[in-house]
Structure formats: structure tokens, C-alpha cells
Amino acid sequence: MIQKRSYLVAAIAAILHLLPQTSAANNSDRPNILFIIADDQSPFDLKTYDPNSSLETPTINRLSAEGMTFDAAHHMGSFSGAVCMPSRHMVMTGRTLWHLPKRADRKTKKVKGLSDDTPAPNNTKLNTLDATKYSMAAIFNNAGYDTMRTCKNGNSYEAANAQFTVRQDSTKRGGTEETGSAWHGKRVLEYLDTREASNDQDPFLIYFGFSHPHDTRDGTPELLRKYGATNHTDPNTLPRLNPETPAPALQTNYLPAHPFHHGQPGLRDEEKVSGVWKNRDEATIRNELGRQYACSENIDIQIDSVLKKLEAMGELDNTYIIYTADHGMAIGRHGLQGKQNLYEHTWRVPFIIKGTGIEAGALLETFTYSTFCPLSATSPASRNPKQSKESVSSPYSTEIRKLYAMSFSAPTAAARNPVCVP
Numbered sequence: 001m002i003q004k005r006s007y008l009v010a011a012i013a014a015i016l017h018l019l020p021q022t023s024a025a026n027n028s029d030r031p032n033i034l035f036i037i038a039d040d041q042s043p044f045d046l047k048t049y050d051p052n053s054s055l056e057t058p059t060i061n062r063l064s065a066e067g068m069t070f071d072a073a074h075h076m077g078s079f080s081g082a083v084c085m086p087s088r089h090m091v092m093t094g095r096t097l098w099h100l101p102k103r104a105d106r107k108t109k110k111v112k113g114l115s116d117d118t119p120a121p122n123n124t125k126l127n128t129l130d131a132t133k134y135s136m137a138a139i140f141n142n143a144g145y146d147t148m149r150t151c152k153n154g155n156s157y158e159a160a161n162a163q164f165t166v167r168q169d170s171t172k173r174g175g176t177e178e179t180g181s182a183w184h185g186k187r188v189l190e191y192l193d194t195r196e197a198s199n200d201q202d203p204f205l206i207y208f209g210f211s212h213p214h215d216t217r218d219g220t221p222e223l224l225r226k227y228g229a230t231n232h233t234d235p236n237t238l239p240r241l242n243p244e245t246p247a248p249a250l251q252t253n254y255l256p257a258h259p260f261h262h263g264q265p266g267l268r269d270e271e272k273v274s275g276v277w278k279n280r281d282e283a284t285i286r287n288e289l290g291r292q293y294a295c296s297e298n299i300d301i302q303i304d305s306v307l308k309k310l311e312a313m314g315e316l317d318n319t320y321i322i323y324t325a326d327h328g329m330a331i332g333r334h335g336l337q338g339k340q341n342l343y344e345h346t347w348r349v350p351f352i353i354k355g356t357g358i359e360a361g362a363l364l365e366t367f368t369y370s371t372f373c374p375l376s377a378t379s380p381a382s383r384n385p386k387q388s389k390e391s392v393s394s395p396y397s398t399e400i401r402k403l404y405a406m407s408f409s410a411p412t413a414a415a416r417n418p419v420c421v422p
């Protein structure tokens with residue numbers, strides 16, 4: 001299953017080392033960061049990763065053409081069916097799955113008597129972490145950045161989320177401007193308007209998160225029409241495909257059922273997603289793909305609005321833009337529906353970065369995990385001393401590890417736990 005190798009970790013380091021460090025630059029020289037994260041999106045939905053996809057995302061395509069596309073970014077799996085949770089912890093901390101703060105330590109309070117410098121392999125109380133110091137927004141705050149976040153609520157790392165100085169979180173999975181992705185886009189635009197009005201010259205980190213295309217995939221009427229889909233709500237009937245507006249074709253790896261049980265009886269994503277439930281027939285899957293694409297194109301539209309605003313402000317060229325998702329998604333591939341499996345469509349993620357010093361159109365086949373590295377905010381040592389030589393994807397690593405491991409809570413679908421790659 002895993003064939004890509006981490007030959008090019010050093011290349012990531014080279015990209016990041018192009019960026020100015022805190023002590024050497026004044027605010028006007030320091031780049032802004034726009035970190036965009038979708039919820040539940042397979043990279044193969046995007047033309048960037050599958051040219052045969054019918055999803056139209058011209059803005060994301062342009063980011064890829066003008067920036068660097070990672071062709072083998074993965075999330076590390078999960079200890080439970082809530083894949084979002086560990087993924088977003090990893091994003092917020094730069095830590096691997098093995099070093100995430102355990103459930104009891106997800107608050108800012110540290111475990112008594114346990115040092116942040118205690119090496120993780122010998123630390124039986126894995127893993128304390130002070131989110132007020134060692135999480136994304138905290139690091140950027142301490143480096144003099146203004147930090148803003150919009151995203152869904154829940155299934156995330158609350159102590160880290162709380163470090164953003166401006167926060168507009170709400171779960172928006174509806175099919176209107178107010179209830180869907182446009183809501184998140186408007187929060188970012190408002191924030192930029194405020195900065196513009198006050199002539200704020202501090203660099204910014206914006207965490208631009210979306211609640212879609214995670215189900216329920218209620219697209220806007222016009223985008224649903226475009227992708228031949230309806231917001232199907234009746235579990236007792238199947239959606240009807242409109243022959244005049246074809247829904248997306250089934251994927252080449254679609255199956256009407258998984259060849260063996262996926263390992264988690266009653267799993268929500270495989271049995272309870274509105275519009276799909278346990279159905280795996282062609283009409284259901286193609287309709288759901290149409291809904292997924294409608295939601296994803298809406299995300300692309302919101303990103304375009306924000307990039308246009310940055311351009312109008314004269315900030316676009318000084319902004320690093322990262323596009324990713326917390327994990328992938330099946331939607332019929334291999335007869336599965338959810339994110340709790342270890343196929344490439346699900347544990348790979350889109351990962352694109354654009355900005356000064358990054359070669360346009362570059363493709364990086366590096367095997368990496370999509371942890372977000374704090375560009376320019378501070379030194380890696382002060383960022384997180386425990387992690388600096390342990391992360392397989394760390395751009396600061398000086399050597400490539402010979403063993404990768406990832407996990408899932410059940411022998412779901414494709415592989416057993418753990419998967420090791422020599």
C-alpha cells in the first residue's frame with residue numbers, strides 16, 4: 001500500500017529555511033500565513049491529484065500550479081473512530097500520533113511532576129503538553145503575530161484553539177450563505193476588513209477552517225444542480241439520478257461492498273451518514289459524490305474571495321498559503337463510506353503550499369504527515385523541544401527515519417495495526 005519514500009524531507013527544510021526568523025526581521029518583512037483546512041476531503045476528489053475528477057476547484061488548482069503540491073501527505077491514523085480529533089491535535093502541535101497529549105491532558109493544565117522535556121519513549125504518562133506555549137497559535141502569538149481562527153466546533157484540540165486571539169468558530173454544514181462554507185469565508189473577510197481599517201501592520205496567522213465537505217453534505221442549490229445531486233433525506237428511498245445533469249461517475253475503485261467486514265460494527269460513518277446510511281448502490285454513491293463536490297467547490301469559491309481580498313490589500317504576495325484537509329474520505333471507494341480505514345483515498349490528504357521562494361508547479365513525492373510547521377514564527381528548538389528529533393515529517397530533522405508506523409483502532413479494511421514501512 002505504501003510505496004512512497006521520504007527521500008526529500010530535506011527539501012521541505014530548504015523551503016522553510018527560506019523564511020525569515022523572528023529575531024532578524026521587523027514586522028513588515030515577516031510573511032503572513034493563511035492556513036486552510038477542509039474537513040473530510042480525499043485528495044483524489046481534486047483534479048490536482050486525479051485529473052479525471054469532475055470536481056471543479058479552480059482556486060485550489062491555481063494554488064497547486066503556482067506552488068508546491070505534496071503527493072504523499074498522510075495523516076497518521078487514530079486510536080478511535082474520531083479521526084478528526086488526533087489529526088487536528090497533530091496539526092495544532094506538530095506532534096506525531098504517538099506524542100499527542102492524552103485525553104486527560106488536553107487542557108492547558110500540565111500533569112504534576114512531569115516535565116515538558118521528559119523524553120516521550122520513557123515517559124509513561126504520555127504526553128503532557130502546555131498548549132499556551134506549544135501549540136500553533138501560541139507560538140505565533142509569542143512571535144508577535146496576530147492570530148485568527150474560524151472552523152467547526154468540536155472534535156479538535158480545544159486548549160490549542162483557545163490560543164487564537166480572534167476566534168469565530170461554528171459548525172456550518174448547511175446549504176445557504178449563513179449556514180454553509182460562506183459563513184467561514186465571511187469571518188475571514190471581516191477580520192481582514194478590520195485589519196485594513198486599523199492599518200494593522202503586524203503579520204497574521206489565519207486558520208481558515210471549513211466544516212464541509214464533512215457530512216451532512218448539504219450543498220447550495222446551484223452547486224447541487226451543477227453536480228446532478230440532491231440533498232437526499234429519506235432513508236427509505238434511493239436518490240434519483242438526473243440523466244440530463246449527470247452526477248459524478250463512480251470511482252474506478254468503487255465496490256458495492258467491502259470484501260470483508262471493516263472491523264467496527266455499527267460505525268457511524270459506515271452506517272449512519274444522512275443520505276447514504278448502509279446503501280452502496282450506484283445512485284446513492286454518485287449522488288453523495290455530487291453533494292461532496294458541491295460542498296468542495298463552495299469551499300474553493302470562499303478561498304477565492306479571501307485571496308482576492310488579500311490581493312486588494314497588497315498582502316497576497318507576502319502570504320504563505322497552505323491548503324490541506326484533516327484526512328481523506330471513501331464515499332464508495334472499496335465499498336466503504338467513511339474515514340476509518342487505511343486506504344490511500346482516506347489516510348492521504350491534499351497538501352499544497354504557495355509562497356515566496358517556493359517553485360511554481362513543484363511536485364514533492366515525500367512521504368510525510370501533514371503537520372503544520374510554524375513558518376517563520378520561532379525556532380524549532382523553542383517550538384517544541386521534545387518533538388524536534390522525533391517527528392518523521394519534521395522539516396528540521398537531519399536524518400530520515402527507516403521505519404514509519406501508523407495506527408488504527410481496529411483491523412479496518414486495508415491493513416492491520418501497525419503498518420510498518422521499511
Ligand SMILES: [Ca+2]
Binds near residue numbers: 326327
Ligand atoms: Ca474530519
